[in-house]
Amino acid sequence: MTIAYPNGSGKIFEKPMPSKKKAIEFGKRGMSFEEEINQSNEYYLTRGIAVIHKKPTPVQIVRVDYPSRNRAKITEAYFRQASTTDYNGVFQGKYLDFEAKETKNKTSFPFANFHEHQITHMENVLSQNGIAFVLLYFSSLNRVFFYPASKLIVRFKEKNTRKSIKLSDIECEGIEITLGFAPRIPYLDAVQVFLQMLTKTD
Amino acid sequence: MTIAYPNGSGKIFEKPMPSKKKAIEFGKRGMSFEEEINQSNEYYLTRGIAVIHKKPTPVQIVRVDYPSRNRAKITEAYFRQASTTDYNGVFQGKYLDFEAKETKNKTSFPFANFHEHQITHMENVLSQNGIAFVLLYFSSLNRVFFYPASKLIVRFKEKNTRKSIKLSDIECEGIEITLGFAPRIPYLDAVQVFLQMLTKTD
Structure with a gap:
């Protein structure tokens, strides 16, 4: 429940070994998805991002x-x-609100991970022009996606007919996040791409 | 620590007795300042404000x-x-972030009510163009003020020479909130006035 941040760990991740080419796997580093996100937030906070x-x-x-x-x-x-939802805050004047979820599934993300009240909260945030989304972690594939709340809400309401969102739909409607060292989960890159897409469709 | 919301209480406050002219006093209603704010937030949420x-x-x-x-x-x-801080959220696309504090003093608000980390957090929020403020409740006077974080931060840093903010300064630099029935503490009215002031000075 409580998270201990390693002190000064940011420095280590700023200078990864140049020879390191293997994909980063959370499990092998002994950190949970939540801890990785918390550490990414710490990175964003300390750098004024x-x-x-x-x-x-x-x-x-x-x-x-x-x-x-x-x-x-x-x-x-x-x-x-x-x-x-679990996370919220401010990024360049924008209100961000999100939930982070993970699955061991390899081809779809189960709706069972989401609660009705979280969906309602995301609807409320969208109606106030906030930026709401989920970060979806496929642990078996070591892939993380930014997935907009607007899409999730529509699909969640179809849950009588389907029990999950297909990975192929997430690939199509979401934005894959390239995992890194500093920050570990650079999800704000995806948020910026998403904001640019929003501006274009306005 | 935990707050129980009276169910459907909003209806009662929507139709105050027309003869009710006395100033509203929190104490006499048996609700704490925090409970009043929570109830106001509930009011704003259920009405999509x-x-x-x-x-x-x-x-x-x-x-x-x-x-x-x-x-x-x-x-x-x-x-x-x-x-x-204790409260945050989104209002018409804007990120709001605030702390609610009260004092029994009648002429000034003690800095002892604020912690260093809260001040730092408000500075961070301002640097991301969020709207940060405090709601100050003078319980003996039954007066509530919206006071911008930008002013609080400056005054807090003078705390070696002064131990509090004078009420007269708060009257001058803040926005007094007229207490009501629905919501009890209509602090978003003050936020809107503040946003208009910001636009004018831009």
Whole structure:
């Protein structure tokens, strides 16, 4: 639940070995997809590129003890369902809002990964002219896609007839993110491409 | 820590009694300033005016028990310091970010209410062209002000010489919010006035 950021790790990733040509695989680095995104956000923040944070896990606190003056100890609490997506923030004046999901599937992304309230939240964000999307990670393929909320919402509403989004549709309607070292998941590159596409269709 | 929203309470506030002329006082309604803001956000959300949420309280979870299959029980956790402000979201394509604070003082607002990391976060937001501000509640006076982060940051950095912001300065540099019924704290009115002021000075 809690993420520890390695201190000063950015420096290591800024200068990758030139001979390193193998595709980057999250699993082999021992980091989860979420941790990779958090680290990318840290990269964007420290360089003044964007201010994006993961929201804390919502917890309903029932009982708190005070064993010492310095630190309150929560002794009874429960997980609550979030009413929004996990990530939001600001990038060049634009409001960004997204959810990060992963699957082991190789040919499609299951709708079971998304909750009704997240879809509703993304609809609300779009109606306020915010930029809403999902980052989809196919862990078996080591591929990550930016996929616009507008497409996800339409497909999610077809979920009585289909249980997932085909990879071929995601390839067509989304933007693949080339994984890197600094940042690990340069998703803002995809956001910029997406914003340019939006401008052209206006 | 957790807020229970009264169901369907919006209806009650939409039709205040016409004879009701007294100033609205939060205390007498048994709601905290935070609850009033949350309810205002709920009002804005359900009417499609803006999508603003309070972030969950950050908690470091150490131990989780599973007494039944249905519900995980957190049995050891600690409060963590937030790295951002409490509220953010999107309003007509604009990224909004704010913190809500209150004081019992009658003539000034103490800096002790603000943390260094919140000030840093607001600076980051401003550098990305987000709209950052604080809502300041003088509980003894029953007055609420919108106060821009740009002003707060400057004054906060003078805190070696002063320990607070004078009410007269807040009156001059901020925008007073006329408290209402629906929403209780119509702070987006102040945001709109502020945005108009920004446009004029551009």
